[in-house]
Amino acid sequence: MDELDLLKKDWQKKEVNLPRLSYDEIYNMIWKKSSSVVRWIFYISIIEFLLPHLLYLLPSFRDEMNYDFARQLGINNWIIALTIVQYVVAIYFIFQFYKRYREISVLDDAKKLMKQIFRTRQTVKHYVIFCLGMVLLIFGVFIIGMALDENLAATLNLTTENVDPVQLKWILIGVMTLAGILFTAVLAGIYFLLYGLLTRKLYRNYKELKRMEA
Secondary structure (H helix, E strand, C coil): CCHHHHHHHHHHHCCCCCHHHHHHHHHHHHHHHHHHHHHHHHHHHHHHHHHHHHHHCCHHHHHHCCCCHHHHHCCHHHHHHHHHHHHHHHHHHHHHHHHHHHHHHCCCCHHHHHHHHHHHHHHHHHHHHHHHHHHHHHHHHHHHHHHHCCCHHHHCCCCCCCCCHHHHHHHHHHHHHHHHHHHHHHHHHHHHHHHHHHHHHHHHHHHHHHHHHC
């Protein structure tokens, strides 16, 4: 049982002439918890944005990224365009998380706090959908590029001795498709653990505020 539950039980036991002070105490606790949750959402989004760039500083990771798979498939411009879109939208969402944090940090009204909690949860939901959608879209572009390549094995400098090039091509496409699905599923699981836990805390705060305002 956490501090909020104990305070709620104490509030219910107090005399009728003291509810306002107890209400304010509970509201302040919910407000602080909500502000802390949104702050963590903001921090995690920044870490998520910076992590790939920090990994690129590692020589081993940078060496793995030197091969230009997209250029070989002739889809380099598409990948660059999608990357630019991803950066722009990710920065927009990071700004929105910061904005939600700043808005919640100065609220002194329960109804306004409920509104901001609801908006924050919606923003997180849209952000997760966008990120997962971009992953699937990028994998989709690679798959299309592989499918349109008339001699995929030669493009990738693969040996085709005793192997039908067409059959090899579709095997590679199948592997890429499976990799895309698995990677997206793993990423969805990570998002569920990180953002899902935080948004559920916000939802509990939202329900408590709604009950108090009823």
